[in-house]
Every structure is written in C-alpha cells, then in structure tokens.
Amino acid sequence: MVQRRRIVMGLFGLGALGLGACARSMPMPGETTSSAEGGPSASASAAPSASAAAPVATALPAGTTAPAPSPARWADAVRLERWDEAEVQLDALPEADRQRPEMRYVRGRVALERGDAARTVELFTGLEKELPLLVDDIVRRRAEAASVAGPFAEAAAFFGKSRSLSDQHRAALALEKDGQLAQARTTLDRALAGAGRSRRKSDEAKLRAARARIAEAQGLLPITIADLRWLAVEAAGLPEGEAGAAALDRLKQSLAPKDQLARALALVRAGQAEAAVPILDELEKKKTVPHLDVLHARAEAKLKARDYPEAEKAFRVLSTLPGPRKVEAMYQSANALARGGQADEAIKRWLDLSSRFKKNSWAERSLYQAARWLLLRGRYDEAAPLYTRYLALFPKGAYREDAEYEQALAQLSASQPKLAQKTLSRLAKAAKKPDEAQKLRELEGLAAFRAGDRDEAVRIWTEVARTFPLSFAALAARSRLAAAGAPLPPLIEPAAARPANPLDLDLPDPARMLVSVGLDAEAEGRLLPFEREAAARFAGREAEALCGMYGKLAHARRRYRVGVAQVGMPQLLRAPGEADRWAWECLYPRPYLDEVQKLEGEHEVPRGLVHSLMRQESAFDQEALSPVFAVGLLQLMPKTAEKAAAEVGMSFEPSRLKSPHVNLRLGSYYIGKLLKTFRKTPVLAVAAYNAGPKAVGQWMRPGVDAEADLWVARIPYDETRNYVARVLGNLARYQWMEGGDAAVAPLALEVPVDVEVPPDAY
Structure with missing residues (x-):
C-alpha cells in the first residue's frame, strides 16, 4: 500500500470523482423493506443481501408461471464472487429451479468465472430465446466461453467483427485454437497496427504475446524474437513481459546490453526493483554499457527495494566518482541512511552537502x-x-x-507559538481548499492557546468545529476544546424538520433481474443507459431517485459518482433528516455491508473504518488498478496481499484479488493487523495503511510533541497527511450514520510514540 497513486478526494470527497446513495425504495421479490444501512432515522433501502434476493421470473415465456426458488446463500456468494461456494449452492437447488432461464444464466456465469468454459457454452446455447432481456450479454459470453472451449470458429467470427483490441485478441486466440494460425496472426497484425491508439500498454502486451507464440508455432522466429524483446523491455513488470523474458531464455536469445538496462529501469518503475538487481549486477560485471549508468540504476534499485544499507553503500561509492551526478549520489546516500533508521547521520551529511555546494x-x-x-x-x-x-x-x-x-x-x-500563530493565520487565509484552510486554522488555535491566549484559541476552535462538522479539523478542534475545559458546540447542526415522502422506485427489468441473481455489478451497467429515463418521472427529485435506484445494488461505484455530481455541500453541513438522509448515503455508501461488518468484528476494526478506507482508496470501484498495481476496493499491493493471505491461512491467487470477497477479507485483516501494531490508534494505523508501517515508525519517537493533530500535521508526505485526515473524516460520517452523535468517537489527542514496529512489518 505504499506510494500508490489513488483517487484523491477533496473536502468530504466532493469534487474528485463521484459518490452515491439511496432513497427509500420498493422491495424486489424476496427483499425486506428494512434498511441495512441502519443508523438514526434510516430512510434508505440497503443493497440486497443473499437472504433478500430471489430470481425474478420476468423472462419466462408468456403465459407460464413458476414460483421463484426460496432465497438462499448462493446469491450472496455470487455478489461477493465466491464462485466455488456459489456453484455448490446452485447445484443443490431442485431440478425445476435449476432449469429456470435466469438460473441457467447465473450458473453459466459462475462456470465461466471458475474456468469451466464448456459448461458455460452448454448452458448458454439457445438461452437467448428464453431470456430475451439479456440476449446481447448471453451471445457475447457464450462467444467468450467458445473462444476457450469451442466451437472456435463461431467465437472467432463473433469477435472478429469488433474493433476493440481485447476482442481482436479473443478472435485471434479462437483462430489459433481452431488451427488457423495464418489467419490468427493476420488478425493480430491488424490489431497491433491500431494498438498505438490505446493508452494501456497491457493491451499491446497481450497482442504481442499471442503473436510471438503463434509465430513460433509457424517457425517464424524473427517475428517471435522481435515481439519477445519488446515484451521483455516495454512490458517489464507485466505478466506478459516476464513471460517474454523467460521465453527469450528458453530460445537462447538475449537482450542487447542497452535493452537489459532499459528492462531493469522499467522493472524499478513498475515496483519490482528486487527483480532488477540481478540484471544490473550482471551488467556491472560485463561492463558493456556505461559504468556510471549501471551503478546509478543499481543504487536506485536497491533504494526502491528498501535495501537501505546496500543503497547507501552504492550511492556513497558513486559520490566518490567523477561525473555530473556526483552531488545527487551524495544526497541519495544520506536519503538511504535516513530511510534506514540513521536519520541523525543523514542530517549531518545533508548539512555538509548544502554548505559545500x-x-x-x-x-x-x-x-x-x-x-x-x-x-x-x-x-x-x-x-x-x-x-x-x-x-x-x-x-x-x-x-x-x-x-x-x-x-x-x-x-x-x-x-515560539506567537511566530507560529502568525504564519499559520497567513497560510490559512491563502489556502485554496476549504479543508486545508480549516486544518491550518485548528493549528492556529493551538498556537494561540500555547501563546497564552485561551479566549482566542477557544474562538478559533469553536469556529472550525461549526464550519466543517465531522471533518478531521473539526474533530481535532472539539478534542482541543474539551481538553481546555471549554464548552463544546453541537457535533453537527440538527436536521431541518421536513417530512419524508418516499419515492416509489424500481429498476429497469434487465437490471432488476441481474440483481435478483446476485450480479449487481452487471446490473449497474444495465441501469446506466436508463438513468435519464428512469429519473424523469420524479421531476425535482431526480438525484434522489437515481441514488435510490443505485441503492438497490450491492455494487456502489456508480452510486458514488452520481452523488458527487448531484449532492451539494450544504446538505453535508447539517444532520440529515428523514427527507434528505439519501444525500448522505449517496456520498457515503456501504457496499457489502454484512460482509464488511462481519470482517470488522473478526479483526477488531472500528465499525465504518473499512468503508472509510474503501471510499478514499478506490471510490468503491472493485476494478480499480493503480499504476503500481494496487488492486481492488481496498487497493491492495499484491505482495502485501500475499503475505496477509499466508497469515490468515488463505490460498493466494493474484487473479482473484479484485474479487470483493478476497479483497475485503485481506484488506480488513491488514488494517486490523496495523491497529494491533499501533495500539489501537486509528491515526497511526491509517497512516501506515497508506505509507507503510516502517515509515510511520520513523515518524514516532519518545520526546516528540506527539498529540494527534500535530503528529498528522508533521507527516512528511502530503498524500499521507491528507489521506489520514480524509479517512478519519469519512469514519466520523459513517459512525454518525450508524448511531448519531453518540456513535462518533472523539479524536484521541494522545498518540503512543514508543511503539516498536517489528522488523518484518509490511
């Protein structure tokens, strides 16, 4: 989770991506009308759980009726992508239920996810006639399965009509399996000619990997080797790139020295610095590329791999050699010392460098x-x-x-609090973002208090607490007021007295059917084209209607985006009532609520913290993938996830990391582990989730002025400092939605600074 690019939210999450929520909605077959979102005066229906989902019969032939199967665990298993469990549960249903069109559809989808493409082809053959609501999806997914299990010619014909690179890739794979190698390579040649228009290198990597394999089967080694060399360098760090490098070794082909250096640097950029080091060690021995370039790359790789003693040594050697990067090497050797726990020596070196140059x-x-x-x-x-x-x-x-x-x-x-107060006041007035201004104002109040002006401090803290309620700055201001023995303003202004008038909402038939079988993510896509039409009949309440419709889904990505576009700041500055609670739930949705709360309880995580992290990490997008390959709802780095999986006794498959079940389980365990490391202090654990526990350990030591607001203010990474403030602000909102004022935990000012971070912390 360290040094990842993520979606960054502004104040309360507005102005970056989007958020989502729900209004009171009519139940689907098998759903209850109670709110799983909970909290005081809950007015919104929750995302469905397995026990609240039964397949609808909208697609049965006219004139036929049949009772839907009783609600069962299989729907939740499908929602959370527990495919093995879903298969067992579905296959245990009575034969009559299994033969219903919608049940054949969901069973075929489960089979496809489990890699049983032949079963999907069998179940989907002719299904489009019985389930016309999903005809386009059935035809496409049958073609996907056929590209793996056959009939291959049919799959090739289907995907060959598309211009998308992924479909062209599927067409070529189907042709390859059908024995039409020349046609498959022609398809890939055509796709690669247009690959330059794609912004994703992974698209081109998949195409080149396929072409290299097919060309090798045809005996066209020059084409094979050219593609493998491209993969080894340009796609280094991707699975196709590493497979390409291995294939070159198998064919006894090597990269030119300059390409080996380029590959090593690409691996470093991709977060795989450890893999780059052996390449650079070999280049250093052979001395076939400029020596300084290799030494710098090796030192950088050691630094990125967090091998700080070796990085310091490598940069120190470089600092003794003539060349344009001598001073840079001196700086980086001190940098490696500081990161490796020898900050005092690093400070001496930096001061020496600054005085010399x-x-x-x-x-x-x-x-x-x-x-x-x-x-x-x-x-x-x-x-x-x-x-x-x-x-x-x-x-x-x-x-x-x-x-x-x-x-x-x-x-x-x-x-020197008076000097600090003057500077903080000036910086607050110049701040471009309201949340930044309020954090500076809260610190200005602390400076006034330490300067002996208690009345001014109380005035400033009271103003901050009232201006942006439930933000990190407001929570800190309230804790400071309490510590000073000053009166506390309301946690948040009370709700406006407006009666609720619930909307009579329902989903379009395709989305409704998909939700009933647990395929909420696909239902989201089916609702999207109908948004304007579906909301039009609720004139003046279109935003509430859209949020209510998306609130019927366990998947929250689009809810979140709708909320950002539709909900204004004034709706967040006072408590919600029955009439406008939907706006809060739109901006602070709680997908997979039952699963999340179960995991929070299991790992002793404060209620709401997992959703607070999810909101900041991925904006509730389970497909989110950062440039350094952090994955899914909780943006887990694969290596972190692998270690967590080993500790919970769970098999680890990188391809399953986007699954809500896997991502939530490992992410919840990891934040629980960090909370244990940092003595149940959310400020420290959340910082460690973003920057890593060893970095947080560097920022804590006995003797520092370590009250929570000051400790957060001193975090040296802007990203982490803002991240902590936003996540803890999210948490306060989620807690309020759970139980009102009484549920919001005060910000503890005391931060334990004598925590020992274990050497094997990750």
Whole structure:
C-alpha cells in the first residue's frame, strides 16, 4: 500500500470523482423493506443481501408461471464472487429451479468465472430465446466461453467483427485454437497496427504475446524474437513481459546490453526493483554499457527495494566518482541512511552537502531535508532556524511553501507559538481548499492557546468545529476544546424538520433481474443507459431517485459518482433528516455491508473504518488498478496481499484479488493487523495503511510533541497527511450514520510514540 497513486478526494470527497446513495425504495421479490444501512432515522433501502434476493421470473415465456426458488446463500456468494461456494449452492437447488432461464444464466456465469468454459457454452446455447432481456450479454459470453472451449470458429467470427483490441485478441486466440494460425496472426497484425491508439500498454502486451507464440508455432522466429524483446523491455513488470523474458531464455536469445538496462529501469518503475538487481549486477560485471549508468540504476534499485544499507553503500561509492551526478549520489546516500533508521547521520551529511555546494539544486534539497528530519526527530529548536536559513537562501525554492508550513510547526513546538500563530493565520487565509484552510486554522488555535491566549484559541476552535462538522479539523478542534475545559458546540447542526415522502422506485427489468441473481455489478451497467429515463418521472427529485435506484445494488461505484455530481455541500453541513438522509448515503455508501461488518468484528476494526478506507482508496470501484498495481476496493499491493493471505491461512491467487470477497477479507485483516501494531490508534494505523508501517515508525519517537493533530500535521508526505485526515473524516460520517452523535468517537489527542514496529512489518 505504499506510494500508490489513488483517487484523491477533496473536502468530504466532493469534487474528485463521484459518490452515491439511496432513497427509500420498493422491495424486489424476496427483499425486506428494512434498511441495512441502519443508523438514526434510516430512510434508505440497503443493497440486497443473499437472504433478500430471489430470481425474478420476468423472462419466462408468456403465459407460464413458476414460483421463484426460496432465497438462499448462493446469491450472496455470487455478489461477493465466491464462485466455488456459489456453484455448490446452485447445484443443490431442485431440478425445476435449476432449469429456470435466469438460473441457467447465473450458473453459466459462475462456470465461466471458475474456468469451466464448456459448461458455460452448454448452458448458454439457445438461452437467448428464453431470456430475451439479456440476449446481447448471453451471445457475447457464450462467444467468450467458445473462444476457450469451442466451437472456435463461431467465437472467432463473433469477435472478429469488433474493433476493440481485447476482442481482436479473443478472435485471434479462437483462430489459433481452431488451427488457423495464418489467419490468427493476420488478425493480430491488424490489431497491433491500431494498438498505438490505446493508452494501456497491457493491451499491446497481450497482442504481442499471442503473436510471438503463434509465430513460433509457424517457425517464424524473427517475428517471435522481435515481439519477445519488446515484451521483455516495454512490458517489464507485466505478466506478459516476464513471460517474454523467460521465453527469450528458453530460445537462447538475449537482450542487447542497452535493452537489459532499459528492462531493469522499467522493472524499478513498475515496483519490482528486487527483480532488477540481478540484471544490473550482471551488467556491472560485463561492463558493456556505461559504468556510471549501471551503478546509478543499481543504487536506485536497491533504494526502491528498501535495501537501505546496500543503497547507501552504492550511492556513497558513486559520490566518490567523477561525473555530473556526483552531488545527487551524495544526497541519495544520506536519503538511504535516513530511510534506514540513521536519520541523525543523514542530517549531518545533508548539512555538509548544502554548505559545500551552496546554490546547487541538490544542495537546496539537502538543506530542506535536514530541516524536515530535525522536525520529525523532535529537534524543534534546531529545525526552526534551519527553515529560516532555507527560506533566506532559496526565496523561490521548490520547497518554499512546505518550508513555511513546517517552520510554523517547528516554532509551535519550540516555544515560539506567537511566530507560529502568525504564519499559520497567513497560510490559512491563502489556502485554496476549504479543508486545508480549516486544518491550518485548528493549528492556529493551538498556537494561540500555547501563546497564552485561551479566549482566542477557544474562538478559533469553536469556529472550525461549526464550519466543517465531522471533518478531521473539526474533530481535532472539539478534542482541543474539551481538553481546555471549554464548552463544546453541537457535533453537527440538527436536521431541518421536513417530512419524508418516499419515492416509489424500481429498476429497469434487465437490471432488476441481474440483481435478483446476485450480479449487481452487471446490473449497474444495465441501469446506466436508463438513468435519464428512469429519473424523469420524479421531476425535482431526480438525484434522489437515481441514488435510490443505485441503492438497490450491492455494487456502489456508480452510486458514488452520481452523488458527487448531484449532492451539494450544504446538505453535508447539517444532520440529515428523514427527507434528505439519501444525500448522505449517496456520498457515503456501504457496499457489502454484512460482509464488511462481519470482517470488522473478526479483526477488531472500528465499525465504518473499512468503508472509510474503501471510499478514499478506490471510490468503491472493485476494478480499480493503480499504476503500481494496487488492486481492488481496498487497493491492495499484491505482495502485501500475499503475505496477509499466508497469515490468515488463505490460498493466494493474484487473479482473484479484485474479487470483493478476497479483497475485503485481506484488506480488513491488514488494517486490523496495523491497529494491533499501533495500539489501537486509528491515526497511526491509517497512516501506515497508506505509507507503510516502517515509515510511520520513523515518524514516532519518545520526546516528540506527539498529540494527534500535530503528529498528522508533521507527516512528511502530503498524500499521507491528507489521506489520514480524509479517512478519519469519512469514519466520523459513517459512525454518525450508524448511531448519531453518540456513535462518533472523539479524536484521541494522545498518540503512543514508543511503539516498536517489528522488523518484518509490511
């Protein structure tokens, strides 16, 4: 989970992607009318659970009737993508139930997900006539299954009509299995000619991998080797790239030295630095490319692989060699020391570098890092004047804004609160985002309090608590008010007194049928084209209607996006009532609620924290994949997920990591593990979920000024600092929705700074 790019939310999550929710809705067959979203005055129907889902019979031939099977566990298993369990449950149904068209459809989908393509072809053959609601989907998925199990010519004909790269790839695979190698290669040639228009390198990698395999079968080794070399370099880190490199070895072909270097650098960029090191070691021995280039790449790989002692040694050697990157190597050797736990020595080196090279950009960076690490180490009296020196030497420096902010933090903890208060006030007024301004104002209140102006501090904290209720800044302000013995304002202004007028909502037939069999993600796609039409009959309440419709789905991605587009900030500044609770649930949905709450209880995770992470990590998109391959709802890094799976005794398959069942189970376990490591302190555990536990361990030590708001304010990564604030703000909202004011846990100001992070923490 470290150093991942993710969807970043603004204040309360508005203005970045989207959110979603629900209004009171009419039940589907087998559903209850009670709200699984819960909380005070709940007015929204929940996403369906297995016990609330029974197949509808909308697609039976006219004039026929049959009772739907009783609600069973299989629907929940399908929703959570527990395919093995779903198969067992479905196959245990009575024969009459299994032969219903919608049941054949869901059973075929389960078979396809389990890799039983032949069974899918069997179940889907002729099904489109019995289930016209899904005719296009049935035809396509039968073709997908046929491309694996046959009839291959039929699959090739179907996918060959499409212009999409993925469909062209499927067509070629079907032709290959049908023995039509020349036609398959022609199809891939045509697809690769258009691959340049794709923004995803993975598309081209799949096409080239297939062409290399087919060309080898045809005896066309020049084409094979050219594609394999492209894969080994350009797709390094992807499965196709690693398979390409292995195939080159099998064919006793090698990359040119410069391509080996390019491959190693690509692996480093892809987050697989450990795999790059052996390549670079070999290049260093052979000395077939410029020596300095190899040494720099190797040192960088060691740093990215978190082998800090070796990285420090490699950069230190480089710093003794002549060349244009000598000063950079000096900086990075100190950087490796700091990351490896030797911050005091790193500070000395940075200060030496900054005094020797003056205006060099690496000298600027060194001076700033020395000040920053003094701040993190609790050496505030030394940090504050060093920031002053940086700002004087580099008035237009790259780190000026950060330096002004961190200087104020140093002054605040170095018995210079009046200076800090002045700077924080100025920065708050200049802040471009309201949430950033309020966090700065909360710290300004602390500076006023430490300067002896209690009345001003109470005024500022009260204003922050009222202005953006349930935000991290407001929670911190309330804790400061309580500690100062000052009166607390309302947690949030009470709801406006408006009577509820529930909407009579229903889903379009295709979406309704898919939800009834547990295929909520597909139902979302079926509802999307009908949004305008479906909401039009609720003039003036279109947003509420859309959120209510999407609230019938366990899948929350589109709910979330609809909410961002439709719900305004004023609706979040006071508590919701019966009439407008849908807006909160739109912006703070709770997909897979039963499963999430079960896992939170199992791993001693505060109620609502998993959804709070999910909202910030993936915007509830189970298909989310970051540039460094963090996966799914909780954006798990594959290596982290693999270690977590081993600890919970679960087999690990990277291809299943997007599955809600797998992603939620491993992510819930991991945040629970972090909470145990950091003594049940959400501030620290959430920071560790983003930046890694070892990084958080570096930011804690006895003697630092470690109250929660100050500790978060000093987090050296902007991403992590904002992440912690947003997740804890999310948590407060989810807690309020669960039980009102009484359910919102106060922000504990005390942060344990003597936690020992285990060496094998991940």
